[in-house]
Amino acid sequence: MATQTVVAAQLLSVVLWVLVWATIFLLALILGSRAGRLWRERRDRQLIGELRPAMLAVASGEDEDSAALSQLTTVTRRRARVVDHAVSAMLSKVKGEPARALAQVLRSHGRSSWALRGLNSKRSIRRAYAAWTLGLMRERESGSKIIPLLQDRSIDVVVAAARALTLIGDSKAARAVVRAVAPRRRPRGLPSWVAVECLCAFDESVTTVVLEATAHPRPSVRHVAATVIGTRPLPRAAPMVRERLGVEEDPRTLASLVAALGRIGGATDLPVLSRFAQHPDETVALAAVDALEGIGLHSSVEALAPLVADSRPRLSERAAVALTELGPQGRERLLAFANAPGPAELPATYALQLTAMRSATRGLD
Amino acid sequence: MTPAQPSILVADDDPDIRELVVFKLEQAGFDVHSVADGNAALEVLTDSTPDLVVLDVMMPGLSGLDVLRQIRAEQRLETVKVLLLTARARDTDVDDGYTTGADDYVTKPFSPRELLHRVNTLLGRGR
Numbered sequence A: 001m002a003t004q005t006v007v008a009a010q011l012l013s014v015v016l017w018v019l020v021w022a023t024i025f026l027l028a029l030i031l032g033s034r035a036g037r038l039w040r041e042r043r044d045r046q047l048i049g050e051l052r053p054a055m056l057a058v059a060s061g062e063d064e065d066s067a068a069l070s071q072l073t074t075v076t077r078r079r080a081r082v083v084d085h086a087v088s089a090m091l092s093k094v095k096g097e098p099a100r101a102l103a104q105v106l107r108s109h110g111r112s113s114w115a116l117r118g119l120n121s122k123r124s125i126r127r128a129y130a131a132w133t134l135g136l137m138r139e140r141e142s143g144s145k146i147i148p149l150l151q152d153r154s155i156d157v158v159v160a161a162a163r164a165l166t167l168i169g170d171s172k173a174a175r176a177v178v179r180a181v182a183p184r185r186r187p188r189g190l191p192s193w194v195a196v197e198c199l200c201a202f203d204e205s206v207t208t209v210v211l212e213a214t215a216h217p218r219p220s221v222r223h224v225a226a227t228v229i230g231t232r233p234l235p236r237a238a239p240m241v242r243e244r245l246g247v248e249e250d251p252r253t254l255a256s257l258v259a260a261l262g263r264i265g266g267a268t269d270l271p272v273l274s275r276f277a278q279h280p281d282e283t284v285a286l287a288a289v290d291a292l293e294g295i296g297l298h299s300s301v302e303a304l305a306p307l308v309a310d311s312r313p314r315l316s317e318r319a320a321v322a323l324t325e326l327g328p329q330g331r332e333r334l335l336a337f338a339n340a341p342g343p344a345e346l347p348a349t350y351a352l353q354l355t356a357m358r359s360a361t362r363g364l365d
Numbered sequence B: 001m002t003p004a005q006p007s008i009l010v011a012d013d014d015p016d017i018r019e020l021v022v023f024k025l026e027q028a029g030f031d032v033h034s035v036a037d038g039n040a041a042l043e044v045l046t047d048s049t050p051d052l053v054v055l056d057v058m059m060p061g062l063s064g065l066d067v068l069r070q071i072r073a074e075q076r077l078e079t080v081k082v083l084l085l086t087a088r089a090r091d092t093d094v095d096d097g098y099t100t101g102a103d104d105y106v107t108k109p110f111s112p113r114e115l116l117h118r119v120n121t122l123l124g125r126g127r
Helices: A002-059 A067-073 A077-091 A097-108 A111-118 A124-136 A140-151 A155-168 A171-181 A192-201 A204-213 A219-231 A235-245 A251-264 A267-276 A282-295 A298-309 A313-324 A327-338 A345-361 B015-027 B038-047 B064-073 B091-100 B112-122
Strands: B007-011 B031-035 B052-055 B081-086 B104-107
Touching: A002 A067, A002 A077, A002 A097, A002 B015, A067 A097, A077 A097, A077 A124, A077 B015, A097 A111, A097 A124, A097 B112, A111 A124, A111 A140, A124 A140, A124 A155, A140 A155, A140 A171, A155 A171, A155 A192, A171 A192, A171 A204, A171 A219, A192 A204, A192 A219, A204 A219, A204 A235, A219 A235, A219 A251, A235 A251, A235 A267, A251 A267, A251 A282, A267 A282, A267 A298, A282 A298, A282 A313, A298 A313, A298 A327, A313 A327, A313 A345, A327 A345, B007 B015, B007 B038, B015 B031, B015 B112, B031 B038, B038 B052, B038 B064, B052 B064, B052 B112, B064 B081, B064 B091, B081 B091, B081 B112, B091 B104, B104 B112
Parallel strands: B007 B031, B007 B052, B052 B081, B081 B104
Antiparallel strands: none
């Protein structure tokens, strides 16, 4: 019994020692890696610090004799890594000639071929970074190599590829972008705002793809197509938008179609938009109110005025505010509502007060 | 006697953009002061009246639009021109900027050369 107790105590002591040493080792590892990272960051700051004025001169277009550019392109390999990091960060913020000059810095350090190799990497982060780097450098000829990444198994890579194609502006990617919104193999598709941004950055040749997408079986794709039509805008799509408004059932897409018609439609569309302003789905109704305001015709006033008395507060307020934007005719109607007791009184008063406050803030009163 | 250079306040939380804008404007001969957020911008504006403020919209603390509202509400600052420099590029964002009282609106990514032209125009300076 006594022997067993001694053995147990010895075992416990060994376990405790192991635990203590493991804790010390882990703490040392954490502190060591943190210190290492801080040291590397400090060293990188020092390395880039000396070259910062040259980078700012290139990025601001103040490098007329290209002295700063040649300073950045002829750095040692160790400095090149740090310079590339800083240049990539700056590249996403400027456009025009400075962006082309900064891309030249990356190209001179072999970043193009590094990124092209990275598109086939096994690591998703490497594929995403490679695509993004090529996009930042506006490497047009790499577009066809980035397009397959729109079907990548990692959504991060898909987003990076789409954003890279946006920067490159390669309209050949339009069909692949639409497919990426509703993929067959992946549960998550390309987020709609990324797809919209991408399709809006391409040239007019994407119109056919966008028009086809308005009749896609998946609502997410139809929503993207309708948003692109209104955002670009694509006036050629007006007949298709009118046709789709008669059959579309998805409220989000319907709202985007209504908004699009507000951008590309005309006086003949006012009756349709007025009808959608009464739609039971508030998002659709609000989009119609905005569209009526956007068309901005005198007859919009007649379409919007009854909505000021709508039982939905957001809709009635929005309609009242829209009337303030439609000139003296709209304001006269609001004054009449504000002076007569009824459901339109409150929203009309709110809109008139809001306009007065905005004018006062701008010092126009 | 040389006339004093126009003074410009730059408020942007992105150090890259801030440094770049300051560099470009200083090269063009302006007297430039920069801050990293909206509160700091207002602090500077309590003691001084720059000729122009270049404001980012999305900043920690007070947003660029909040700062703009305060500028427009202050009679002492009524002559200050405000240029919004922001990544918010939707039509409604631009409308909001102008409605709040901005004199000009530039979206990011931006061309430093174009920014300088806009600044010169706002300050009535020839090229």
